[in-house]
Amino acid sequence: MGAGHGHRLHYHGHSLVHRLPAQCKIFALVLFVFAVVATPRGHYWVYAVDAVALALVVAVSQVPPTYLVKRMVVEVPFVVFAILLPFVAVGEQTEIWGMSMSVSGLHAAATLLAKATLGVVGGLLLAATTEPRDIITGLEGRLPRQLLQIMAMMVRYLDVTSDQLRRMRIARESRGFVARNPRHWPVLAHSAGAFFVRSYERGERVHLAMLSRGYAGSLSGFESAQVRRRDWMLSLLLPLAAAVAAGAAWWTR
Amino acid sequence: MTEPVLEVSQLAYAYPDGHQALFGVNLSLVRGERVALLGPNGAGKTTLVLHLNGILAAGHGSVTVSGMRVSKATVTEVRRRVGLVFQDPDDQLFMPTVADDVAFGPANMGLRGDELTHRVETALTLVGMADFAKRPPHHLSFGQRRRVAVATVLAMQPEILVLDEPSSNLDPASRRELADIITALDITVLMVTHDLPYALELCPRSVILSDGTLVADGPTVDLLSDDGLMRAHRLELPFGFDPRHTGPRPSRT
Numbered sequence: 001m002g003a004g005h006g007h008r009l010h011y012h013g014h015s016l017v018h019r020l021p022a023q024c025k026i027f028a029l030v031l032f033v034f035a036v037v038a039t040p041r042g043h044y045w046v047y048a049v050d051a052v053a054l055a056l057v058v059a060v061s062q063v064p065p066t067y068l069v070k071r072m073v074v075e076v077p078f079v080v081f082a083i084l085l086p087f088v089a090v091g092e093q094t095e096i097w098g099m100s101m102s103v104s105g106l107h108a109a110a111t112l113l114a115k116a117t118l119g120v121v122g123g124l125l126l127a128a129t130t131e132p133r134d135i136i137t138g139l140e141g142r143l144p145r146q147l148l149q150i151m152a153m154m155v156r157y158l159d160v161t162s163d164q165l166r167r168m169r170i171a172r173e174s175r176g177f178v179a180r181n182p183r184h185w186p187v188l189a190h191s192a193g194a195f196f197v198r199s200y201e202r203g204e205r206v207h208l209a210m211l212s213r214g215y216a217g218s219l220s221g222f223e224s225a226q227v228r229r230r231d232w233m234l235s236l237l238l239p240l241a242a243a244v245a246a247g248a249a250w251w252t253r
Numbered sequence: 254m255t256e257p258v259l260e261v262s263q264l265a266y267a268y269p270d271g272h273q274a275l276f277g278v279n280l281s282l283v284r285g286e287r288v289a290l291l292g293p294n295g296a297g298k299t300t301l302v303l304h305l306n307g308i309l310a311a312g313h314g315s316v317t318v319s320g321m322r323v324s325k326a327t328v329t330e331v332r333r334r335v336g337l338v339f340q341d342p343d344d345q346l347f348m349p350t351v352a353d354d355v356a357f358g359p360a361n362m363g364l365r366g367d368e369l370t371h372r373v374e375t376a377l378t379l380v381g382m383a384d385f386a387k388r389p390p391h392h393l394s395f396g397q398r399r400r401v402a403v404a405t406v407l408a409m410q411p412e413i414l415v416l417d418e419p420s421s422n423l424d425p426a427s428r429r430e431l432a433d434i435i436t437a438l439d440i441t442v443l444m445v446t447h448d449l450p451y452a453l454e455l456c457p458r459s460v461i462l463s464d465g466t467l468v469a470d471g472p473t474v475d476l477l478s479d480d481g482l483m484r485a486h487r488l489e490l491p492f493g494f495d496p497r498h499t500g501p502r503p504s505r506t
Contacts, residue, residue, distance in 0.1 A: 132349075133349035133350065133389065136349070152348070152349060153347060155349065156347050156348070156349060156389075156390075156391070157343075157347070160343050160391065202343075202344065205339065205341070205344040206344050206345075206347055208303075208308055208339070208344075209337070209339050209344050209345045209347075210347070210357075211308060211332070212306055212308065212332055212336075212337040212339075212406075213332065213357055213358035213361060213405065213406070213409065214329060214332050214333060214358055214361035214362055215357075215361055216329075216361060
């Protein structure tokens with residue numbers, strides 16, 4: 001019943017992208033997303049440039065594209081919303097496959113999809129090439145320490161608690177329980193309650209164990225990796241490409 | 254006579270809800286001694302242990318650690334002197350890597366830099382886990398995590414090592430490996446356990462806690478051979494085990 005190896009989002013590797021310090025990658029991702037979002041409406045070629053640049057980074061990272069595609073399910077809610085847009089938006093209408101759609105809605109949907117997809121793939125790539133622990137150390141000095149401590153704890157106990165949840169489910173199912181309809185929800189609610197109490201108690205035990213080792217309210221030991229100028233230059237290539245494309249689109253607007 | 258490293262005298266404690274867990278416990282440990290604390294579930298063993306490093310404050314009586322009385326003012330130093338290893342290593346290990354976790358205690362004591370690194374390496378070497386320093390704790394086997402938990406406390410160079418159920422959930426090989434580690438340490442050990450053969454193997458002396466009072470204190474082999482005493486306090490030996498006819502400690506190191 002041991003915990004599985006590795007986090008579900010992380011793809012083990014030693015590529016250039018894997019080796020870049022986490023803070024560079026986080027900063028690059030934020031800039032990239034800003035550049036994508038700042039693209040003026042209607043200039044679809046910019047998204048194509050961004051996509052090609054991102055695809056190049058994916059290629060360098062050696063993360064299989066199928067690995068990223070499978071994890072893109074998080075985007076589904078955006079896709080649903082984007083599909084609805086042409087039908088609910090008002091203004092000039094057009095006819096596609098016999099259905100009346102709003103032109104501005106179509107544009108909004110396409111833009112939303114393009115931006116969301118680029119952002120999601122970028123985020124997934126960061127998660128795939130960076131250990132959760134490095135993401136936290138990479139944020140050191142940029143977020144309040146207390147928040148970082150909470151995040152570090154969450155990363156540490158994610159496996160422990162999800163494993164516990166899995167064991168509780170297996171134990172339920174071993175006694176013939178399968179949640180099929182709303183009448184079964186009270187059982188799930190009881191499970192959730194028990195899970196909450198257990199996690200809370202574990203939190204208390206962890207705190208006791210920390211006190212026993214002289215914990216007095218502050219954690220040390222998050223030391224970021226050394227960053228060289230070359231690392232920054234390499235990481236900024238992707239956002240630079242996106243920024244140039246977006247800038248050109250504004251220029252030619 | 255050697256001066257006692259741990260002196261518990263007339264210790265009584267009632268939980269805030271009124272449940273009285275300890276009724277005047279007296280216990281004295283001499284430097285370098287290994288003692289097993291035996292007793293049925295709910296006897297007050299954990300309550301007693303939590304007094305030893307000042308997590309719980311004595312309702313009546315006192316706890317003294319090498320001449321220093323446990324109180325609010327001395328609690329930091331007491332927690333350095335008394336190292337508590339909790340039963341569930343997942344409660345103890347909460348940092349992103351093994352090395353960070355072992356460094357947590359000494360860092361709280363104010364150690365930094367090379368001295369801290371050296372402490373961590375020494376402690377991990379003592380438990381045979383030096384090669385795992387950079388690994389996240391949740392990727393280790395249960396036995397390995399238990400050993401790292403011991404190292405997190407050894408790194409604080411305590412005078413007394415208190416182990417709560419050290420052999421629970423270990424496979425026989427991990428159980429023996431841990432016994433090898435404990436016997437190799439030059440340190441006073443108090444071991445809370447239900448594993449009576451383990452107590453006999455590691456601790457020449459045992460005490461029995463039952464219903465919040467210390468009912469027996471003597472050589473482990475004598476206590477385990479006393480059928481009447483064992484029965485009166487819900488203690489049972491495993492099938493086929495006779496404490497009077499055991500060979501020398503098996504060791505494969």
